[in-house]
Every structure is written in C-alpha cells, then in structure tokens.
Amino acid sequence: MKRKQQKLNTLFFSAIVLALFFAFTACQTDETCRxxxxxxxxxAFYLDTINATTKRWVETKIxxxxxxVHGIGTDSLLYREKTVNHIRVPLKQLGEAQTCxxxxxxxxxxxxTITVVYQNKLEFLSMECGSIRTHIIDTVYTSGHFIDSITIVNRNVNTQYVENIKLHHIK
Structure with missing residues (x-):
C-alpha cells in the first residue's frame, strides 16, 4: 500500500512539473515580435574633396x-525642411521587382531624383509574428543635379538601422 502511494505521489509530482513546464513555455512571447x-x-550624405597634402579623395559625412524628401508617385512627404546627415525612407512592398x-x-x-531598383523578399519571423517584406537593392541612380555619385554599402534592406547607400556630392 505504501509503495502504491509513493508511485501516485511521484506520478502526481511529475504531472505538475510537466504542466508547469508547458504553461511557461507556451506563454512565452516571441522576442522577435517585440x-x-x-x-x-x-x-547618408557625403562631401568628396581632394586633400591638398596627400592629393587623395577624402569622404566626409555632411x-x-x-x-x-518626397516619394514620387505618392503623396508622401517624408522629410520637410529638416537638417539631416542621413535619411531613412520606405520602399514599395508590392510585387517582386520594384523601382522607387x-x-x-x-x-x-x-x-x-534618386531611383532605387530592388527586389522584394518575404522574410518569415515566426508563427506568432508572421512575416515582413525586406528588400535587396539592385541599382541606384541619380539625376545628378546635386548628388554626383552613389555607393551601395549594404544591399540588404531589413529592420536593422544601417547605412545602405552613400550619396556623394563634390564641391
């Protein structure tokens, strides 16, 4: 009888531990959702000048x-008379290949005018969070009135706040 009671206690204790384990793991929020x-x-904007001493090009963030900044083809005013050294702008999310x-x-x-040619990519986060649309930059053009040249630093556009494109001006 004592042995039977011990088995029941062990079984009951195991069931409680297992239930608590599942309760805590099931209720955890996914960190990526936050x-x-x-x-x-x-x-980001850069001024390219020639160093008088070394006779080499020097790149300075300005x-x-x-x-x-206005999005062409939309009514979006993204920046209005701001003093900035960099900008962050959204890209269109519909379709696979896009120009913005x-x-x-x-x-x-x-x-x-800046033209960004890119591919959209659906990136799965989790069952709870769903997915987001990221982008891969292919080419960037400028009309060349103020911006002289463009450098693509990081082609992957995602939720990380990084400098993807350098916009160069020559004085």
Missing amino acids: QSKKVEVGM SLEKLS QFNLNFANQVQD
Missing part, C-alpha cells in the same frame, strides 16, 4: 539644411 518591423533604406523614386529638394533650390 523588435521593430519597420523596413527602411538608409541613405549635414544638409532644409532638406525635403524620391525627389530631394535642397536648401539652395536644387532638386535631385
């Missing part, structure tokens, strides 16, 4: 005053 799901391409254009208005009344 992270930002905002996907934007990061662009701030632009009164910069306004932005009109940049500088303080000196010069306008430039």
Whole structure:
C-alpha cells in the first residue's frame, strides 16, 4: 500500500512539473515580435574633396539644411525642411521587382531624383509574428543635379538601422 502511494505521489509530482513546464513555455512571447518591423533604406550624405597634402579623395559625412524628401508617385512627404546627415525612407512592398523614386529638394533650390531598383523578399519571423517584406537593392541612380555619385554599402534592406547607400556630392 505504501509503495502504491509513493508511485501516485511521484506520478502526481511529475504531472505538475510537466504542466508547469508547458504553461511557461507556451506563454512565452516571441522576442522577435517585440523588435521593430519597420523596413527602411538608409541613405547618408557625403562631401568628396581632394586633400591638398596627400592629393587623395577624402569622404566626409555632411549635414544638409532644409532638406525635403518626397516619394514620387505618392503623396508622401517624408522629410520637410529638416537638417539631416542621413535619411531613412520606405520602399514599395508590392510585387517582386520594384523601382522607387524620391525627389530631394535642397536648401539652395536644387532638386535631385534618386531611383532605387530592388527586389522584394518575404522574410518569415515566426508563427506568432508572421512575416515582413525586406528588400535587396539592385541599382541606384541619380539625376545628378546635386548628388554626383552613389555607393551601395549594404544591399540588404531589413529592420536593422544601417547605412545602405552613400550619396556623394563634390564641391
């Protein structure tokens, strides 16, 4: 009889431990759900000059005053007369291959257009969080009125806040 009671106690204790284990693991929130799901391409502005001593090109990050950024083909005003040294802009998420254009208005009344050609990619996060649309940059063009050249630093556009594109101006 004592032996039977011991087995029941062990079985009961095991059932409680197992139930608590499943209760805590099932109720855990997925850490990726708490992270930002905002996907934007990061662009920074650089001034390229020649060093008088070394006669080499020097790249310096610059701030632009009164910069306004509009999405072309949409009513979106992304930046309105801001002083910035970098911008973060969203890309279109529909379809697989996309082209997105932005009109940049500088303080000196010069306008430039940036065209980003990219692929959309669906990235699965988890069952609880679903998925997000990330992008892979293929090519970036400029109309060349203020921005002289462009360097793609990181082709993968995702939730990490990184510099994807360098926009170069030569004085």
